[in-house]
Amino acid sequence: MQKLKQQVYDANMDLPRYGLVTFTWGNVSAIDHDRGLVVIKPSGIAYENMKPDDMVVVDLQGNRVEGQWRPSSDTATHLALYRRYHQLGGVVHTHSTHATAWAQAGLAIPALGTTHADYFFGDIPCTRALSEEEVREEYELNTGKVIVETLGKSNPLHTPGIVVYQHGPFAWGKDAADAVHNAVVMEEVARMAWIAHSINPALKAIDNYLMNKHFMRKHGPNAYYGQ
Amino acid sequence: MQKLKQQVYDANMDLPRYGLVTFTWGNVSAIDHDRGLVVIKPSGIAYENMKPDDMVVVDLQGNRVEGQWRPSSDTATHLALYRRYHQLGGVVHTHSTHATAWAQAGLAIPALGTTHADYFFGDIPCTRALSEEEVREEYELNTGKVIVETLGKSNPLHTPGIVVYQHGPFAWGKDAADAVHNAVVMEEVARMAWIAHSINPALKAIDNYLMNKHFMRKHGPNAYYGQ
Amino acid sequence: MQKLKQQVYDANMDLPRYGLVTFTWGNVSAIDHDRGLVVIKPSGIAYENMKPDDMVVVDLQGNRVEGQWRPSSDTATHLALYRRYHQLGGVVHTHSTHATAWAQAGLAIPALGTTHADYFFGDIPCTRALSEEEVREEYELNTGKVIVETLGKSNPLHTPGIVVYQHGPFAWGKDAADAVHNAVVMEEVARMAWIAHSINPALKAIDNYLMNKHFMRKHGPNAYYGQ
Amino acid sequence: MQKLKQQVYDANMDLPRYGLVTFTWGNVSAIDHDRGLVVIKPSGIAYENMKPDDMVVVDLQGNRVEGQWRPSSDTATHLALYRRYHQLGGVVHTHSTHATAWAQAGLAIPALGTTHADYFFGDIPCTRALSEEEVREEYELNTGKVIVETLGKSNPLHTPGIVVYQHGPFAWGKDAADAVHNAVVMEEVARMAWIAHSINPALKAIDNYLMNKHFMRKHGPNAYYGQ
Incomplete structure (x- = not known):
């Protein structure tokens, strides 16, 4: 698990570096798929003091297997995603400014351009409100x-993020x-969508064939972006 | 008082570090509750030249007890808060951009999401205007x-900040x-609330049970956030 | 080509430095006009790992002449510009936040002030949408x-940038x-135009004689800006 | 003049440091009032290469007295201010984002709060448009x-800045x-006023007695801010 702890530590440290937290x-x-174990950040530890060995290892039912700290209070959310989607290798939650503003606005982040379509195939959905019962227990x-x-039956790697109503963004990969x-992309397209909408409230969603082209040239079977 | 001076110095130096001033x-x-003494920043001294020993010590009536400089021109505001609320250990005033914009708009910063509810139980109020007499003397x-x-009878640690009409934010803890x-949180939720409102002017305040859940999981008797 | 590779490398490295990517x-x-060869960034290589020798050399038909990597996926766009406009020595494409927002809004960036007129003679146009056929092949x-x-018959050095509908900015020089x-200028005037429009939706375009004065004092035959 | 050159150099270098240019x-x-000479930045020299000795000395009619470079293309504007207002010791021009947006919007930056009133006694005016003749010659x-x-008969130190229509801010001190x-303050209050106005288009200008209090506690005969 040492290698995965290091990866999770590095990814957590990237959050302040990219201005997301x-x-x-x-x-x-x-997640380590072979062993069915998840490595996650400890709860409420300051980034500047964190070390790779502070990462916590839990099983898919949330039992702590390794580590001295309590895991993130959001662990159960991460685990629900790993149990349902076997394509996922990593999950992230932030309160990044613009994506959170869309969550507070209660609206999906609309697909308005190729920056969005390079990573997200269609709008980034906003969940419904949780009921009082769902929040209490x-x-x-x-x-x-x-x-x-x-997400329903969508491929989660084609919609690698979502905003939870009145809460904030989750992303995965x-x-x-x-x-x-993907969380960095979400924050940036959330910001662009706000500004674009403010410039022209009557703007149109990205043309479907343009979205398709951009998503596929990066993620499709005949992708030709990168090396 | 040396330890408290250092703490107050460090906290003041955090203001430019977090982009608040x-x-x-x-x-x-x-405040040092046992001795009834307050340590505060000197008035109009540049942050880059300030040292812990430049901090000024005053009693709760505002008489200078220690230090070579005049205390902050806002000292009387800080003291009024300490005299009234014995729960407070520290007070801060800034003109941070977005919180000040809400003060200028004359509106409470509305509780729109969990980022807000993790620290503030309900809206961050905006005071009424001071009268001409209240300003003059x-x-x-x-x-x-x-x-x-x-604030009235609210627990000030459940509403750890406020915006003063046409002036700016005060926070405490x-x-x-x-x-x-808390001042950093206020600035961030002020920014998010502006953007969310701009995205969807018809957005709704955070559901009461969700606000309750988030505030209590961090601050309630059964808090389970952090270690 | 070593010198041109270094220049192209330096210019690419300036993109993150100026916050454009x-x-x-x-x-x-x-472009090296004498040899008819173009030096361009490789596709999908992280800026922090890139070296001058990673730059790719292609001819004006897009055949790779030198370099171990595939050229940028946008190479064909750059080449189309070089083939048509012999005045151009460099071309840049980014997804900079505010210029991209105008592309998503589907609107030209209007000439509102002297900051704009110092570099762009008139609005920065937005292209029409590409058709489904134009996107597919x-x-x-x-x-x-x-x-x-x-651009039509405009002098491309008088309109040294454009936004492509639902995509983002291209600039040249x-x-x-x-x-x-010019890409930095575009991003900044795109930001100012958004804010100015938000402050006063009824604002007017820059007076023609003022635009003329500013553009010409920097770029006209009797320019008197600079040394 | 060596001391004044250093001061002007330092002040110019502060512009990028404060994000104004x-x-x-x-x-x-x-200005050196005794000798009637003005030290100003050379035109179009990059900040990173500038040295104190690159500053240019001109007399109040604009004749170069010292220095190897041409003075800033805006020199005649600076000199007009020094000739008219003997209280001024320094003048600055920038294209800072938010103040320039107000200039493009063609509106005065309204006095909305104490941040503004601590430095500016009333709105920051926007000039009328220059006529075609005034621009041409x-x-x-x-x-x-x-x-x-x-400015008319206003005390320029009570209104230490202005926005020139469709151009940008000038400030002095x-x-x-x-x-x-003062230019930093202008940019910050321009930003706050935009946001406050976006939050509440029906907001009111700062109460006159509050503006008076804040301006006077810093700049009046009985000022008690600072040491």
Whole structure:
């Protein structure tokens, strides 16, 4: 697990580096599929003092297997996503400014351009509100469930992030670094969508064929972006 | 007092570090409850030249007890808060951009999401305007009084900050560092609330049970956030 | 080509320095007019690992002449511009936040002040949407063609940038550094135009004689700005 | 003049440090009242290469007295202000983002709060448009004249800045450093006023007695801010 701890530590440290978190408002995890174990940030530890060995190892039911600290209070949300989607290698939660503003606005982040389409195939959905019961008991688990409910049968790697209503963004990817990469993209497209909408409230969503082209040239079977 | 001076100095130096102040537009104080003495930043001294020994010690009536400089011009406001609320260990005033914009707009910063509810239980109030008389005589004292009037019987640690109409934010906490922490949160939720409102003017306040959950999981008797 | 590779490398490295790119979302090229060869950034290589020798050399038909990597996926767009406009020495593409927001809004960046007029003679146009056919086949080439179509008979050094509908900005100049310079200006005037429009939706375009004065004092035959 | 050159150099270098300028879009000058000479930044020299000895000395009619470079293209504007207002020791011009946006919007920056009132007694005016004749001939001189016309009989140290219509901000002060200080304030209150107005379009200007109090506690005969 040492290698995965290092990866999760590095990915967590990237959150302040990319301006996605204030204080301890974020957490990244990654899964070891073979062993069914998840490495996640400890709860409420300041980034500047954190070390790779502070990462906590839990099983998919949330039992602590390794580590001296309590895992992130959002652990149950991460685990719900890993149990449902076997394609996921890493999950991240932040309160990044612009994506959180869309969550507070209660709206999906609309697909308005190629920056968005290079990573997200269609709008970044906003979940429904949790009910009072869902919040009172097993709140973090229910947060995971409402994300799964909202994604439905979508390929989660084609929609590698979501905003939870009145809360904030969750993103994911093939591994911890990829999850953080997608969280950075989400924050940036959330910011652009706000500004674009403010410039022209009557703007139109990206043309479907343009979205398709951009997503596929990076992620499709005949991708030709990169090396 | 040397230890408290160092804490107050450190907390003041955090203001430019967190982007909350331009020039000398901010001040932090802390109280030594046993001795009834308050340590506060000197007035109009540039942050880059300040040292812990430049901090000024005053009693609760504002008489200077130690230090070579005049205390912050806002000292009377800080003292009014300490005299009224014995829970407070630190107080901070800034002109941080977005919180000040809400003060200028004359509106409470609405509770729109969990980022807000993790620290503030309900809206961050905006005071009424001071009258001409209140401004002319004992202005800084009256600023403290209108904050107290606005908070009313609220627990000040459940509403650890306020915006003073046409002026700017004051925040407080268990000690100087906690007060600054809350000032950083206020600035961030002020920014998010502006953007969220701009995205969707018809957005709704955070669901009451969700606010309750988030505040209590961090601050309630059964808090489970952190270690 | 070593000198041109160094220039193109330096210009690419300026993109993150000026805050114009996140990750690898940008590329700069430059042309050696005498040899008819273009030096361009490789596709999808992280800025922090890039070296001058990673730059790729292609001819004006896009055949790789030198270099171990695939050239930027936007190479065909750059080449279309060089083939049409012999005045150009460098071309740059980014997804800079505010210019991209105007592209998503589907609007030209209006000439509102002297900051704009110091570099751009008139609005910064927004292209029409590409058709489904233009996107499906030779998309990058067609992006170049629609830029040329939009510029029409304008002097490209008097309109040293454009926004491609639902995509983002392209800019150009006398050489690679000048192209990046113009991309920085575009991003800044895009930001100012958004804010100005938000302050006063009824604002007016810059007076024609003022635009003329500012552009000409920097770029006209009797220019008197600089040394 | 060596001391004044150093001061003007330092003040110019503060412009990028405070985020007020991109590239060479700014200039600071200061006057030696006894000798009737003005030290100003050379035109179009990059900040990173500038040295104190690059500063140019001109007399009040604009004749170069010392220095190897041409003075800033805005020199005639600075001189018009020094000739009219003997209280001024320093003048600065920038294209800082938010103040420039107000200039493009064609509106005065309204006095909305104490941050503004700590430095500016009332709104920061916006000049009228220059006529075609005023732009064509002696444009920079006429820019100075329209600033003087707009200020009228106001004390320029009570209104230490202005926005020139469709152009950008000019600020001034007792010396070069004070002028830059006021330019930083202008940019910050321009930003706050935009945000406050966006939050609440029906907001009210600062109460007159509150403005008076804040301006006077810093600048009046009985000032008690600072040491």
